[in-house]
Amino acid sequence: MKTYKEIEKKHTKKEIAESLVFPGPKDPVERENVLTALREIRKQKKQEQTEESKLIFQLLQLKYEIEDYLNADTPSKNYYFGYFLKEYIIRLEKKYKEFASEIDVNPTELSQIINRHRNPTDKIIYRLEIHSNRNFPALLWFRILEKQREYELIHDASIVNSEKGHVKKQLSFSL
Numbered sequence: 001m002k003t004y005k006e007i008e009k010k011h012t013k014k015e016i017a018e019s020l021v022f023p024g025p026k027d028p029v030e031r032e033n034v035l036t037a038l039r040e041i042r043k044q045k046k047q048e049q050t051e052e053s054k055l056i057f058q059l060l061q062l063k064y065e066i067e068d069y070l071n072a073d074t075p076s077k078n079y080y081f082g083y084f085l086k087e088y089i090i091r092l093e094k095k096y097k098e099f100a101s102e103i104d105v106n107p108t109e110l111s112q113i114i115n116r117h118r119n120p121t122d123k124i125i126y127r128l129e130i131h132s133n134r135n136f137p138a139l140l141w142f143r144i145l146e147k148q149r150e151y152e153l154i155h156d157a158s159i160v161n162s163e164k165g166h167v168k169k170q171l172s173f174s175l
Helices: 004-010 013-020 028-048 051-071 081-091 096-102 107-114 122-131 138-155 157-166
Strands: none
Touching: 004 013, 051 081, 051 138, 081 107, 081 138, 096 107, 122 138, 138 157
């Protein structure tokens, strides 16, 4: 198999790109006809989907969004445990009260977790794993919570300042 560098010696970048990408029609009318036909096919396929397959796609999309966030270098204030829990519930098309009942949690506690007034307990995280039939493992939820804590440590100096009074002696040097 030839490497890219070997191919680049014989062909221009434009020739390489044209060999890998199928060109579409250049005529705007023909292009619009092709796009319209493609839209119709996609619309038909979407209508043929079962409710279960739609749910699977929605949950897979959420799982990929979570994994992308967890693999990102920096934490974000827009993504936190409650945000992803809310998205999970929305994609299941459940009301908070109904979902709270399914995992045997007080609806008020669930609302407080979603709205960042309280962190989830370990039992809730394990129940989320069980509820999702292990599609969203507890480890994934714990990692979201840790990323949220990382954001708080980086952006909330008051946490460190409030604890300074409890440290009687500190190292005299920095590494």
